[in-house]
Amino acid sequence: MEKTITVLPGDGIGPEVMKGALRVLKAIESRFQHRFTVTEMPIGGKAIDETGNPLPPETLEQCKKSDAVLLGAVGGPKWDGMDQRPEHGLLQIRKELNVFANLRPVKAFSPLADISPLKPELIENVDLVFVRELTGGLYFAQPKGRSGSDEAVDTLYYHRQEIERVVKKAFELAASRTGKLTSVDKANVLESSKLWREVVNEIAMSFPDVKVDHMLVDNAAMQLVRNPAQFDVIVTENMFGDILSDEASMITGSLGMLASASLSEEGAGLFEPVHGSAPDIAGTNTANPLGMVLSAAMMLRHSFHMNEEADAIEMAVQEVLNAKFRTGDIQTKKSRVSTTDEMVEQLVYRL
Numbered sequence: 001m002e003k004t005i006t007v008l009p010g011d012g013i014g015p016e017v018m019k020g021a022l023r024v025l026k027a028i029e030s031r032f033q034h035r036f037t038v039t040e041m042p043i044g045g046k047a048i049d050e051t052g053n054p055l056p057p058e059t060l061e062q063c064k065k066s067d068a069v070l071l072g073a074v075g076g077p078k079w080d081g082m083d084q085r086p087e088h089g090l091l092q093i094r095k096e097l098n099v100f101a102n103l104r105p106v107k108a109f110s111p112l113a114d115i116s117p118l119k120p121e122l123i124e125n126v127d128l129v130f131v132r133e134l135t136g137g138l139y140f141a142q143p144k145g146r147s148g149s150d151e152a153v154d155t156l157y158y159h160r161q162e163i164e165r166v167v168k169k170a171f172e173l174a175a176s177r178t179g180k181l182t183s184v185d186k187a188n189v190l191e192s193s194k195l196w197r198e199v200v201n202e203i204a205m206s207f208p209d210v211k212v213d214h215m216l217v218d219n220a221a222m223q224l225v226r227n228p229a230q231f232d233v234i235v236t237e238n239m240f241g242d243i244l245s246d247e248a249s250m251i252t253g254s255l256g257m258l259a260s261a262s263l264s265e266e267g268a269g270l271f272e273p274v275h276g277s278a279p280d281i282a283g284t285n286t287a288n289p290l291g292m293v294l295s296a297a298m299m300l301r302h303s304f305h306m307n308e309e310a311d312a313i314e315m316a317v318q319e320v321l322n323a324k325f326r327t328g329d330i331q332t333k334k335s336r337v338s339t340t341d342e343m344v345e346q347l348v349y350r351l
């Protein structure tokens with residue numbers, strides 16, 4: 001298959017981990033006979049330096065006409081206090097690509113059980129995915145703001161259509177996995193959650209093979225620590241998803257391991273690691289490339305429908321960890337520390 005990918009390395013460790021992901025994609029190209037045409041464009045701080053704009057129109061145009069977008073990370077102290085903010089480039093591109101469904105897998109890789117704050121027996125079988133609504137809810141709706149110094153307001157608004165499109169994605173994902181979906185809301189007090197629950201129940205009728213349950217968000221927060229292996233796909237609104245997915249991310253034990261996908265209805269999806277630009281370790285060849293590499297695997301799976309290829313990458317990650325190769329962030333006393341490049345070499349060798 002031929003696919004076009006816009007690559008936005010960004011700032012800090014972004015370019016270092018992106019280089020690793022591109023080497024892994026090259027290995028996939030030759031093993032599975034695909035052709036990926038990669039166009040690299042600036043975003044964030046790098047784009048501010050080059051053009052004065054964190055999301056130059058040329059970058060946006062290239063993203064819109066490609067099949068998928070891979071992003072490293074943006075930001076850093078160099079741009080603190082400037083009028084133009086690198087992070088605006090990221091918010092803007094999410095908005096322009098209309099990526100309303102944010103997927104965050106949380107998978108406990110068994111060799112990493114020793115760095116998780118949870119007990120090994122609790123995390124053993126954890127393999128879940130959050131589907132977070134990304135463009136609506138409390139963070140965006142009007143009215144919003146301050147009136148005088150004593151009053152402030154935010155509005156939790158959802159239109160049925162905004163709920164439908166993200167819930168539908170979650171059902172499709174659940175159907176492609178184990179057929180189990182948990183919808184998280186606060187329907188005992190919030191009207192928006194009552195609507196959310198209604199829509200979930202309606203869409204459920206078109207997916208007879210998916211078993212749905214509803215869970216209140218406070219209970220979900222507790223269950224994620226008490227017994228995370230009970231979940232498979234979790235769908236929820238923007239703010240609940242923001243908080244719960246950060247909570248659950250600790251199951252794996254490192255930010256450097258986590259991937260994400262942001263999907264739209266038809267157009268290019270955006271795939272990026274959960275971590276930021278990590279300016280404290282940028283340029284030292286010590287960053288964990290696995291979050292970025294696993295984001296590239298999500299691109300293959302969710303945008304290109306290349307499941308076998310994505311599985312191959314995930315399996316290579318598992319094998320590299322089994323063989324005790326680790327960057328500093330996932331190191332234990334017993335393991336020696338590998339560089340970013342060494343981790344990537346080990347992956348490529350196995351692919």
Ligand code: ATP
Nearest residue numbers: 075255256275276277278279280281287288289329
């Ligand atoms: P942002 O605001 O961009 O999200 P942040 O301040 O939340 O950034 P990160 O840049 O993700 O955080 O870094 C948080 C900490 O985690 C830093 O100490 C960083 O070095 C470490 N870190 C983040 N990503 C990685 C990685 N891929 N490999 C190793 N360490 C990492």
Ligand code: MG
Nearest residue numbers: 274275276277
């Ligand atoms: Mg952060």
